[in-house]
Amino acid sequence: MRPSLRLGNVAGIPVGIHWSALLVIALIMAVLGTGVLPAAVPGLSQGLYWGVAAVVACAFFASLLAHELAHALVARRLGVRVGSITLWLMGGITELDGEARTPRAEAEISAAGPLTSLAFAAVAGLVLLVPHSPLLISSAVAWFALVNAVLGLFNLLPGAPLDGGRVLHAFLWWRYRDRSRADRTAAQAGQSLGMFLVAAGVLQAVVWSPVGGLWMVLIGWFMTGAARAEAFARSARSGLTGLRMRDVMTSVPDLAPSWLKVDAFVATVALRSRQSVFPVVDFSGAPVGAVSLETISALTPEQRAETNVAQLARKLPSDHVVAPDDPAARILDLSVEPAVLVVENGHVTGLVTPADFTRILMQASLRSPPRDDAP
Template sequence: MFGRRFVFGRILGFEIRADPTWAILFLLILWSLASGFFPAMYPGVAAGTAWGLALVGTLGLFASLLFHELAHSVVARSYGVKVGGITLFLFGGAAEMESEPASPRAELLIAGAGPLASLFLAVAFYGVTGVVATAGAPDPIVGLPYYLAVVNLALAVFNLLPAFPMDGGRLLRAALWGMGRNLRRATKVASRMGQGFGLLLIAGGAFQAIAVQNFVGGMWWVLIGVFIHGNAGMTYKRLLDRLSLKGLTVGDVMTRRPVTVDPDSTIQQIVDEVIYRYHHHRYPVASGRRLLGWIGARQVQGIERARWPELRVGEVMAPADTSATIPASADAETALDRLQARRDGWLMVTDRGALVGVVALRDLQAYLRLRAELGGRAGPPQASA
């Protein structure tokens, strides 16, 4: 979901970073506070004061959001769920969990921690509002903790809606899972509700944009609806994939005996004899079984044709480093994660430095479909990228 990200640093060991789309959210909130909230609450407030308060309010909002995500992350870590970091993006923040909670109880506490943290902040900021007001601070200053109290309450309530992937959806899944003991069915119900809620937001947003002439607000709803709808469906599909890969190793699902090329072959030779013949996008470069690197059709495209007859594969291949390889003994779920994170969706499988196969996201997905059709009794995939 995320591309290039800006890293702020670490809090409690979790990397805090922002997706470029976060800048849009930041500016949108800053602008709506400076030109909407503060002038509406305190008519006659000076523009400079409003913008200053808006900036502090926006920073306070994102600090609150981080507090919410940190609460999820700390509880997740205590239950052995690995958290890859916290990312701020267009629609808020996300603690990126790299595995599923092991029990309904773990899921309940991990999901509940965020809204609880937001509720706590809402109460705390409400208390601060009272103290600041009693101390006789000017009105717009009192508005700042008041805004943060309201926004944290809104964060808690919105996240508690029972629509996966929001916290309320996770709580619902934990409850269903705890009662029925079937993660798959619990996820299905919670995801369907998430998809339904997403569609509701899209319809509501379209209505606002068209009937109420609130175009910006309406489109914002539509965008959030599309995001929630897509995420709910994807989460369910990913869970099904994971469940079918449980207990399998990369060696079980890889394509054995892949077509390899020799480092001493010329580019012309591999174009004529390998690329046009097998139509794969990438080939491991190996000498015997020893893996040396890999070469792809795209690299070949980048080389001047006149040089094809003399240039050797070994001179232009990409290295077979750990980013391009995975051990045959690694579990298949890890392979799925790494393939989904890679742009080319392709990894070479090794066993003590020797090439034993390749695994591609496309093949793994085909394998999962086969397994679903045959009721979990398919053999390893045979095609290759």
């Protein structure tokens, strides 16, 4: 997931926030400021309620970040590279550049987050034992403790993509000595758990709380879809084992010379090609970006006659330029939009477009996954 706002680095790990996380912060402030705190301690000013609610919302946001940082720091200690952390509507995502090498390492990485949330709940519970604390503060701390406890325990439920699902995966991997079998079983558990939450949410919406029930339905629906997507991604990653980019790319793609006028490029290349995306190259043959038929078709005939291809070229991120001998599984960690260029000795030798990416995933899922006998 791409963050909407970069917050900087924590312990050398890029941290960002998706815009949907701001909705969660606003919702927490609204629930506390207009419901929980006024009900617990009536008669105070609205400004005081909202001020305390804002502090608690920020503290909860910090606890979410600590949850994800725990995953990241344990992963890094165990030799797994960490790409970034993004906080969003459903909590947070820690992107790892690779997978744990052993079941034990996977279990430690997965359990670190929920245990951190439970630790926050325990510390907040100890704060409640302080005598003569203002009732408003005690109510806010109690809510903070409860939410972190629920977050920690919920994440330990045994179904992908929850942390508990990954702990389950680690156990099954150790038990079966077959990572692919563990992948399938953990994914099935996640889908079953998601469907159960959807059913429970519908029941809750009908007999008790419509808002709470709909929220549970949303979580269950997300879990079911995420479990399916994770199962497919794991299957594809297994199917790409041992393959290089040269094995999956479109070889010797048609190129878009940056110095040509767009109408000349259309006449000499685009109309004769089966591609929908073209690497843009300079006079030396080095890539400078990519251009799509969609972008070109948005121009009027007059604009095509006046515009150079270079002006339409979309610059690619550095990780979208790879080498022929790079592992093919690397593309699973990229968006592939608008394309991934395969470059050798400074020249484009291959191309992977979103359409190619879909084909690669389908072909990878059809390959027999290798048996994994790691202890």
